[in-house]
Amino acid sequence: IAWDITEQALTLVKNENEAFPVKAEAGQKVLVLFAGSCASRAGTGDFAKQILTEKGLLPEGIDYSVMVNTAENNEECIKAAVEADHVIMVHSMYDASNLDPNTEDGLFSAVFSRIIEERHAAGKKAVLISAQLPYDANRFPEADAVLLTYGSYIMREVPPASGEGSAYMPNLPAGICACFGMGEPGGTVPVTLPQIDENYRLT
Numbered sequence: 001i002a003w004d005i006t007e008q009a010l011t012l013v014k015n016e017n018e019a020f021p022v023k024a025e026a027g028q029k030v031l032v033l034f035a036g037s038c039a040s041r042a043g044t045g046d047f048a049k050q051i052l053t054e055k056g057l058l059p060e061g062i063d064y065s066v067m068v069n070t071a072e073n074n075e076e077c078i079k080a081a082v083e084a085d086h087v088i089m090v091h092s093m094y095d096a097s098n099l100d101p102n103t104e105d106g107l108f109s110a111v112f113s114r115i116i117e118e119r120h121a122a123g124k125k126a127v128l129i130s131a132q133l134p135y136d137a138n139r140f141p142e143a144d145a146v147l148l149t150y151g152s153y154i155m156r157e158v159p160p161a162s163g164e165g166s167a168y169m170p171n172l173p174a175g176i177c178a179c180f181g182m183g184e185p186g187g188t189v190p191v192t193l194p195q196i197d198e199n200y201r202l203t
Contacts (some may be wrong), residue, residue, distance in 0.1 A: 013193070014195055031065055032067075037092045089112050091140070
C-alpha cells in the first residue's frame with residue numbers, strides 16, 4: 001500500500017528532451033550516482049535494480065552500477081557519469097546549506113552541476129532525483145528531468161528475500177524504478193518551490 005501511495009505522489013516537475021523515463025538498451029551503461037549527503041541511501045540503487053530485473057524492465061546485458069560521491073572521489077564520479085550512456089543523480093536536501101557549493105554540505109551540488117554541463121557538452125542527458133525535501137528542485141535548472149520523491153530512509157543494503165531486519169521508505173526506490181518506466185509519476189507539488197539566487201539562497 002505504501003509503495004502504491006508513493007508512486008502516486010512522485011512528481012515529475014521537469015522533463016525535456018524525452019529524458020524521462022530513461023530509454024536504456026542492451027549493452028549500455030547506466031549509472032545511479034548518490035550525492036554524499038544521501039550516501040546512506042545508496043542501497044536503494046541496488047534494491048531498485050533487483051526490482052527492475054524481477055519485473056523485466058532492464059534489458060539483458062545492461063551495465064547498471066551505483067556510486068556514491070564523496071569529498072575524495074569527485075573526479076572519478078564525474079568521469080564515470082560522463083562516460084555512462086545514462087545517468088540518474090540522487091540529491092538530498094535537508095538544510096539550505098546543501099544548495100551552496102561553498103559549504104561542506106553543498107560540495108556535491110557543485111559536482112552534480114558539472115556533470116550536467118559535461119554530459120550536455122557530450123550530447124547526453126541527465127536525470128535528477130530529489131530524495132528528501134523538494135526545495136532543491138530549482139538548484140539544477142539545466143537537468144533534463146527532475147523527479148521529486150519527498151522522502152527517503154537509511155538503506156545501506158538490499159533487504160533479504162524474507163524482509164527480516166530491513167527498514168526503508170519506498171519513496172526513493174520507487175523513484176529510481178520510475179526512471180525506468182515502472183509506474184507513472186502523477187503527483188503535484190504540495191508546496192511553493194522557491195527560486196534560488198546567485199548566492200544559492202532560497203527566495
